[in-house]
Amino acid sequence: MKPMKRIVVLTGAGMSAESGLKTFREAGGLWEEHDVMEIASPIGWRNNRNLVLEFYNQRRAQLLTVEPNLGHSALKQLEDYFDVQLITQNVDDLHERAGSSNILHLHGELFKVRSTGNSNLIYQWKKELIEGDLCEEGHQLRPHIVWFGEDVPLIPKAIDILSTADILMIIGTSMQVYPASTLIHYVKNNTPIYFIDPHPTISENSFNNLKIIAEPATIGVPRVVNELITSIS
Numbered sequence: 001m002k003p004m005k006r007i008v009v010l011t012g013a014g015m016s017a018e019s020g021l022k023t024f025r026e027a028g029g030l031w032e033e034h035d036v037m038e039i040a041s042p043i044g045w046r047n048n049r050n051l052v053l054e055f056y057n058q059r060r061a062q063l064l065t066v067e068p069n070l071g072h073s074a075l076k077q078l079e080d081y082f083d084v085q086l087i088t089q090n091v092d093d094l095h096e097r098a099g100s101s102n103i104l105h106l107h108g109e110l111f112k113v114r115s116t117g118n119s120n121l122i123y124q125w126k127k128e129l130i131e132g133d134l135c136e137e138g139h140q141l142r143p144h145i146v147w148f149g150e151d152v153p154l155i156p157k158a159i160d161i162l163s164t165a166d167i168l169m170i171i172g173t174s175m176q177v178y179p180a181s182t183l184i185h186y187v188k189n190n191t192p193i194y195f196i197d198p199h200p201t202i203s204e205n206s207f208n209n210l211k212i213i214a215e216p217a218t219i220g221v222p223r224v225v226n227e228l229i230t231s232i233s
Contacts, residue, residue: 004081005083006082006085008165010183012171015173018218041147059110060129069218071218072097075100084101085102085161088106089173092110106152111124112125113125113142114144123135125141159183162183168187184207190208195213198215
């Protein structure tokens with residue numbers, strides 16, 4: 001029996017937006033009249049910790065009200081036929097709730113917090129996070145999120161995964177934000193690439209073997225998944 005082909009899937013905000021989660025881009029980079037640097041950066045954390053905590057408390061509460069969409073479910077179905085590795089820029093848990101197995105969260109996870117004094121102390125967290133919530137070493141807890149201006153520590157691991165891809169799917173991301181925007185360059189030459197987004201930011205002649213599906217995730221992902229499954233049947 002031949003080993004299963006590896007499909008690497010890179011997902012962005014457009015994937016979660018179809019489940020009802022708002023994105024910074026939709027809000028013009030603002031949240032209740034606050035610039036993103038006030039609520040999602042180390043400077044914002046230093047200047048107004050309570051504002052940052054409240055922002056993530058509200059995002060966490062909103063996440064509890066939404067469900068995975070048809071795109072998430074289709075990616076789970078793909079695991080019955082391929083070795084699937086997800087790399088997501090999203091901080092929600094919708095891929096997990098849909099049943100996907102192998103997920104790398106590039107930008108952190110909304111339902112986790114970590115110590116400000118020891119970054120190795122990471123905890124599951126679904127309730128409100130307030131000033132005074134401390135780790136076991138006595139340090140304030142913060143959202144386990146990569147903020148603007150911070151390094152993305154999992155980029156090297158993502159690059160390693162991309163280099164093993166037999167097929168790449170890119171869903172709901174502009175591929176314009178560094179460093180995630182560089183990941184497409186690490187697949188092997190002539191690797192089939194499916195770019196699924198209603199407003200694609202690249203053209204089909206940008207890469208060899210690139211196919212653009214100008215549809216939202218709930219339409220484009222099931223279509224591509226069906227095509228891939230049919231191709232091996």
